[in-house]
Amino acid sequence: DAKTTQPPSMDCAEGRAANLPCNHSTISGNEYVYWYRQIHSQGPQYIIHGLKNNETNEMASLIITEDRKSSTLILPHATLRDTAVYYCIVRVFSDYKLSFGAGTTVTVRA
Amino acid sequence: NAGVMQNPRHLVRRRGQEARLRCSPMKGHSHVYWYRQLPEEGLKFMVYLQKENIIDESGMPKERFSAEFPKEGPSILRIQQVVRGDSAAYFCASSDGTSGGYNEQFFGPGTRLTVL
Numbered sequence: 001d002a003k004t005t006q007p008p009s010m011d012c013a014e015g016r017a018a019n020l021p022c023n024h025s026t027i028s029g030n031e032y033v034y035w036y037r038q039i040h041s042q043g044p045q046y047i048i049h050g051l052k053n054n055e056t057n058e059m060a061s062l063i064i065t066e067d068r069k070s071s072t073l074i075l076p077h078a079t080l081r082d083t084a085v086y087y088c089i090v091r092v093f094s095d096y097k098l099s100f101g102a103g104t105t106v107t108v109r110a
Numbered sequence: 111n112a113g114v115m116q117n118p119r120h121l122v123r124r125r126g127q128e129a130r131l132r133c134s135p136m137k138g139h140s141h142v143y144w145y146r147q148l149p150e151e152g153l154k155f156m157v158y159l160q161k162e163n164i165i166d167e168s169g170m171p172k173e174r175f176s177a178e179f180p181k182e183g184p185s186i187l188r189i190q191q192v193v194r195g196d197s198a199a200y201f202c203a204s205s206d207g208t209s210g211g212y213n214e215q216f217f218g219p220g221t222r223l224t225v226l
Contacts, residue, residue, distance in 0.1 A: 041219075041220075042219055042220070043114070043201050043203070043217030043218050043219050043220050044153065044201070044203075044217045045217070046214050046215070046216070087152065096141075096143065096158055096166075096205075096215075097155040097158075097166075097169070098143075098145070098153070098155065098203075098215065099152075099154075099155070100145075100147075100152035100153040100154070101152050102151075102152055103152065
């Protein structure tokens with residue numbers, strides 16, 4: 001019962017912004033949108049999360065649509081080290097179980 | 111400020127042997143989570159432990175698998191009588207438990223188990 005839908009892969013040019021979409025049309029009012037990434041052979045790394053407002057930190061920006069049915073993770077200046085699988089996860093604030101789907105494999109090319 | 115540590119990083123076992131995977135959480139973290147990633151799949155939750163207590167083991171196979179987080183020392187994920195289907199990457203994460211279930215989980219580098 002996938003709660004999110006992401007494209008399987010996407011390419012991005014080094015130095016350009018990478019916009020990663022995620023659909024979560026069945027999201028509940030108390031569910032947050034989280035993004036993690038997994039660089040090859042490493043453990044997942046937390047990127048950012050949000051409820052309904054747009055969020056920004058040193059790694060990325062998260063844009064959530066007004067109806068909250070979709071969101072976009074923005075890597076403002078992609079580097080080769082951003083090549084990874086990116087996971088969009090929907091979870092209730094109190095839920096400790098992270099459910100990772102297939103994610104989007106992002107390849108940043110020089 | 112060491113992160114989550116797991117060892118060994120790679121483990122090879124023959125069918126029927128036992129596998130012991132260790133996880134040392136980040137300093138100050140008392141909550142540990144184990145996840146399994148089968149080849150070409152996403153991570154799946156296995157078990158959630160606090161010091162000396164198993165909070166939720168709903169994702170862990172009922173047989174051959176066990177986990178503990180003793181008062182002293184690392185958390186251990188133990189797999190008895192391993193089979194080829196146990197070959198996977200096992201990740202441990204930890205959190206400080208201060209904000210209910212939200213707490214950001216910090217992941218270790220994983221242990222890659224190969225069963226011959």
